[in-house]
Amino acid sequence: MNAVEVENLKVSFYSHKSNSFVHAVDDVSFTLGENEFLGLVGESGCGKSTIARMLMGLQIPDGGTIRIKGKEIKPPYPHNVYKQIQMIYQMPQDSFDPRRKVGTCITEIQSNFGVNKREARDFTMHLLTRVGLTEEYYNKYPHEMSGGECQRAAIARSLSLKPDVLICDEPTSALDVSVQAQVVELLAQLRKEMKLGVLFISHDLALVQGLCDSVMVMYQGKIVERGSAKEITQNPREDYTRKLLSSVLLV
Amino acid sequence: MEKRRRFDPAVVRLLVWSGIVLLLLVLAWVGPRFIHHDPYEVNLLQITARPSAEYLMGTDYLGRCTLCRLITGAARSIYASLAVVAITFIIGTAIGTVCGFIGGAFDTVVMRFVDAVQAFPSLVFTIAIAAMLGSGMGNCIIAMSCINWTQYARLSRSQVLQVKERTFVKAARTTGMTNRQILFKTILPNSMTPLIVSASMHVGNTILGFSGLSFLGLGTMPPFPEWGNMLNDGKATLQTAPWTVIFPGLAILLVVMIMGMFGDSVNEALNPKKNTN
Numbered sequence: 445m446n447a448v449e450v451e452n453l454k455v456s457f458y459s460h461k462s463n464s465f466v467h468a469v470d471d472v473s474f475t476l477g478e479n480e481f482l483g484l485v486g487e488s489g490c491g492k493s494t495i496a497r498m499l500m501g502l503q504i505p506d507g508g509t510i511r512i513k514g515k516e517i518k519p520p521y522p523h524n525v526y527k528q529i530q531m532i533y534q535m536p537q538d539s540f541d542p543r544r545k546v547g548t549c550i551t552e553i554q555s556n557f558g559v560n561k562r563e564a565r566d567f568t569m570h571l572l573t574r575v576g577l578t579e580e581y582y583n584k585y586p587h588e589m590s591g592g593e594c595q596r597a598a599i600a601r602s603l604s605l606k607p608d609v610l611i612c613d614e615p616t617s618a619l620d621v622s623v624q625a626q627v628v629e630l631l632a633q634l635r636k637e638m639k640l641g642v643l644f645i646s647h648d649l650a651l652v653q654g655l656c657d658s659v660m661v662m663y664q665g666k667i668v669e670r671g672s673a674k675e676i677t678q679n680p681r682e683d684y685t686r687k688l689l690s691s692v693l694l695v
Numbered sequence: 696m697e698k699r700r701r702f703d704p705a706v707v708r709l710l711v712w713s714g715i716v717l718l719l720l721v722l723a724w725v726g727p728r729f730i731h732h733d734p735y736e737v738n739l740l741q742i743t744a745r746p747s748a749e750y751l752m753g754t755d756y757l758g759r760c761t762l763c764r765l766i767t768g769a770a771r772s773i774y775a776s777l778a779v780v781a782i783t784f785i786i787g788t789a790i791g792t793v794c795g796f797i798g799g800a801f802d803t804v805v806m807r808f809v810d811a812v813q814a815f816p817s818l819v820f821t822i823a824i825a826a827m828l829g830s831g832m833g834n835c836i837i838a839m840s841c842i843n844w845t846q847y848a849r850l851s852r853s854q855v856l857q858v859k860e861r862t863f864v865k866a867a868r869t870t871g872m873t874n875r876q877i878l879f880k881t882i883l884p885n886s887m888t889p890l891i892v893s894a895s896m897h898v899g900n901t902i903l904g905f906s907g908l909s910f911l912g913l914g915t916m917p918p919f920p921e922w923g924n925m926l927n928d929g930k931a932t933l934q935t936a937p938w939t940v941i942f943p944g945l946a947i948l949l950v951v952m953i954m955g956m957f958g959d960s961v962n963e964a965l966n967p968k969k970n971t972n
Contacts, residue, residue: 500869526869538862543884543967549870556871585967601870 445514447609447641448476448499448529453508455494468494469505470665476609476641481632483656483673484645485688491665492645493534496613499643500531513608527557530602531611535618536594540586540601546594547572547582550601557605564604571600575630592623599630609641617647628655649688653677661685709964712957719953723769732760734767735918743936753938755928759918761942768920773950775832776901782840784894787847792886794848795855796878806852809845817842818907825913832905835914839904843897850893854886861885888962895958899951922947 453472456465469491476482484492497503499510501521509516512528533539540549547568554564569579575596586594595615602610612631616624632655635642646652652659652673659676661669661684669682680686727734732750738758746753752761790809794802812820825838858864859882867881906923908914915921922943929939 502865502868523871526871531869533862533866535862539866541863541881553870587968
């Protein structure tokens with residue numbers, strides 16, 4: 445069974461600039477396997493993050509269906525859907541409440557889903573060490589941590605409910621290159637350990653090709669091409685994919 | 696080595712300023728028991744007497760002791776202004792927060808009502824309500840509260856609208872929090888800073904606002920002292936006996952400063968980012 449099945453998903457926004465509706469996501473269908481690492485690449489404004497928001501129930505689609513583990517879900521999502529699907533955000537420090545300790549936030553999610561507080565705290569400590577932080581980080585505020593540390597804590601938070609699906613919305617774009625590599629490596633390890641279906645959204649084609657099993661290329665709200673990472677990078681079928689590949693910076 | 700327990704400096708500051716505010720309230724309450732002159736006694740031989748050993752802050756245009764009147768009027772001025780600020784802060788913040796959070800038709804209707812209330816000149820509106828209710832401090836408190844809540848409603852709504860779009864609030868939705876939890880645990884604490892600052896500044900304005908109502912015969916009636924009223928009375932003798940204005944003015948300034956520092960310490964204790972340096 446696929447972890448996520450999306451069919452004919454669409455949403456449009458009214459643009460005051462052009463005085464018309466812009467199809468941000470236009471009839472998009474795809475599946476994400478149970479242990480698949482699926483990349484979603486495309487230029488800014490092509491609708492990648494809108495797909496992520498719709499999958500998380502933060503944006504109501506105009507049409508289409510979303511199924512998680514075969515079960516159709518419609519926003520506003522019931523409480524327990526978030527036990528199956530979690531997300532890592534682009535700006536790690538802004539994804540934590542600035543007035544609350546990181547450990548409290550991670551523990552609270554588990555308590556919200558009925559885990560006893562003591563167990564939740566112990567599991568939070570375990571997760572923090574697993575993502576490469578120490579137990580001391582439990583009592584730190586987001587502003588006391590670096591971007592990379594905060595993103596690790598965000599990963600720990602998203603894994604605290606042991607979800608089946610993890611959406612990573614450009615999780616490395618706000619980090620410097622050395623930290624990016626550490627975070628990506630961590631995600632790759634965790635995916636193997638936890639049997640996660642991961643939708644990895646990124647601008648960085650080079651990063652996606654090294655990390656993902658398969659890649660979808662998105663352009664102007666549509667998925668224009670999908671294939672294995674190797675196929676996409678070595679034999680792109682679409683002109684847009686070729687253009688995207690040729691724009692990768694080589695140092 | 697044994698670790699010495701460190702107190703959070705922000706919490707210590709909050710405790711110190713809470714203590715000072717409490718002391719102020721207690722002094723205002725018990726102060727009148729320790730005065731040496733009758734604050735209502737007119738002494739025509741001592742009209743606008745300079746500050747001296749007998750009259751530490753001089754006397755007013757009727758020869759009444761300024762210090763005794765300041766102490767006697769403290770409770771009336773401080774408690775009444777704190778009551779107005781507390782009532783308007785709670786009502787205004789609650790309404791503004793709910794409007795910002797729920798949005799839609801409810802928000803539109805309530806905010807147009809707020810616009811309508813704010814469209815009236817506030818002093819005229821307050822006088823109209825106070826005149827309708829009759830004179831007395833209680834009615835003045837109600838009259839001033841009827842107008843002043845709107846500024847907190849507007850401010851808190853704008854804060855909530857801003858905060859609810861931030862990533863951590865969206866993230867909170869995906870962590871199983873109910874709407875109530877999101878509102879009380881996430882949005883409200885992050886919207887409080889400008890509201891607390893505004894409330895602490897508001898105390899002084901309210902004391903002066905009461906003097907306006909008293910001047911029109913709607914607030915404290917003579918001969919009972921009230922700080923705003925004392926300032927008003929002192930205006931006539933400002934050039935010949937400035938102490939009649941300086942000391943009530945300093946008393947208001949002191950209360951505003953204490954409330955301002957208290958507001959800052961509350962804000963600091965709530966905001967972990969501020970107390971790291």
